[in-house]
Amino acid sequence: MSKSILKWAGGKTTLLPKIKVRLDKISNKENAIFYDLFAGGGSVSFEFSSLFKHTVLNDINKEITDLYKVIKSNPLELIEKLLEYQQKHNKDFYYKIRSLDRDQNYKQLDGITKAARTIYLNKTCFNGLYRVNSKGQFNVPIGRQAKIKIYDEMVFMEIHKKLQNIDITNHDFNYLINNNVPKPGDVVYIDPPYDKISDNSFVEYSTNGFSSYDQERLAKDVKTLTERGVYVIVSNSYTERTKKLYAEFFDKNSIIKVRRLIGASVSSRNQVDEILVDNIKQVKENVNKNKKT
Ligand SMILES: C[S@@+](CC[C@H](N)C(=O)[O-])C[C@H]1O[C@@H](n2cnc3c(N)ncnc32)[C@H](O)[C@@H]1O
Known part of the structure; x- marks a missing residue:
């Protein structure tokens, strides 16, 4: 199983075997393109990219997509920088690195320094x-861990290799769908920020957040993809809204107990129900209907 480079809220490592069961129902994947539209920590892309002809890893968070671009092209320089950060790590250093995005020259900073900052802050x-x-300034305080290991060279190089067959894009999820990019037979994985169960559950991944309106326009896009003959697998939290939005796609294995690994507080790490649904049956039925007519 692929390890990830980042700790990412909603990371899908524990769900991978269940996603694989659904992917196994799709034939001809070696000729299909896999779209991971909310890639986050990337665990799904890295685990399954080898099953497909090609993979597109997308996320709206430019810091993450820029980081993957650096690992794809310059892993050794990045590792060198991370080693330096790991050795220098202490409270003052943490806040010095964190404050870089308050500087007006931050945008001009080289890609390797920015990528190292993203990993260093994520791990500490x-x-x-x-x-x-x-x-848009990172504002999480320093963590409590005494010892830190911010990277694993083997994992890095493994992901560097996988990225050679992965395109990295930085769009709102709707951009690729609207531009008719996924074609019939392609596979789209959708793992949006969780639909909110309560107002204080953690769903902030970017300056703009992800609203109930976004959940609804996403479900509409899933319908569009289904009609277009594109396979879709969706995960989300199990709420009244997601139950309604994805009702037609539920099967007997769609409600899952998953322990969330990251929460804003210890109490929000409790076990919660999630959903995993797909449109494979509907897409296959549409294909068969079209063959008959
Ligand atoms: C639940 S996380 C994905 C976790 C990922 N599957 C993993 O295994 O780490 C949701 C991701 O969606 C991204 N996101 C939020 N709004 C988005 C949007 N409108 N379009 C594309 N990505 C978005 C966030 O930046 C975040 O990385």
């Missing part, structure tokens, strides 16, 4: 949270 901040303020 409180609970691996990703949270930015309204200006």
Whole structure:
């Protein structure tokens, strides 16, 4: 099983075997393109990219997509920088690195320094949270761990190799769907920020968050893809809204108990129900109907 480079809220490592069961029902994957539209920590892309002709890893968070671009092209320089950060790690260093995005020259900073900062903060901040303020500045305090290991060279090089057959894009999920990019027979994995169970559950991954309106336009896109003959697998939290939005896709294995690994507080790490649904049956039925007519 692929290890990830980042601790990411909603990371899908524990769900991978269940996603694999669904992918196994799809034939001809070696000729299909796999779209991971909300890639986050990337565990799904890295685990399954070898089953497909090609993979597109997308996320709206540019810091993550830029990081993957650096690992794809410059892993050794990045590892060198991470080693330096690991050796220098202490409270003052943490806040010095965290404050880089408050500097007006931050945008001009080289890609390797920015990527190293993203990993370093992710591995040393409180609970691996990703949270930015309204200006897009990272604002999570330092974590409590005494010893840190911010990277594993073997994992890095493994992911570097996998990225050679992965395109990295930075769009709102709707962009690729709207532009008719996934074609019939392609496979789209959708893992949006969780639909909110309560108002204080953790769903902030970017400055804009993900609203109930976003959940609804996403479900509409799933319908569009189904009509287009594109296979879709969706995970989300199990709420009244997701139950309604994905009702037609539920099967007997769609409600899953998953222990969330990252929460804003210890109490929000409790076990919660999630959903995993797919449209494979509907797409196959449509294909058969079209063959008959
Ligand atoms: C639940 S996480 C994905 C976790 C990922 N599957 C993993 O295994 O780590 C949701 C991701 O969606 C991204 N996101 C939020 N809004 C988005 C949007 N409108 N379009 C694309 N990605 C978005 C966030 O940046 C975040 O990385």
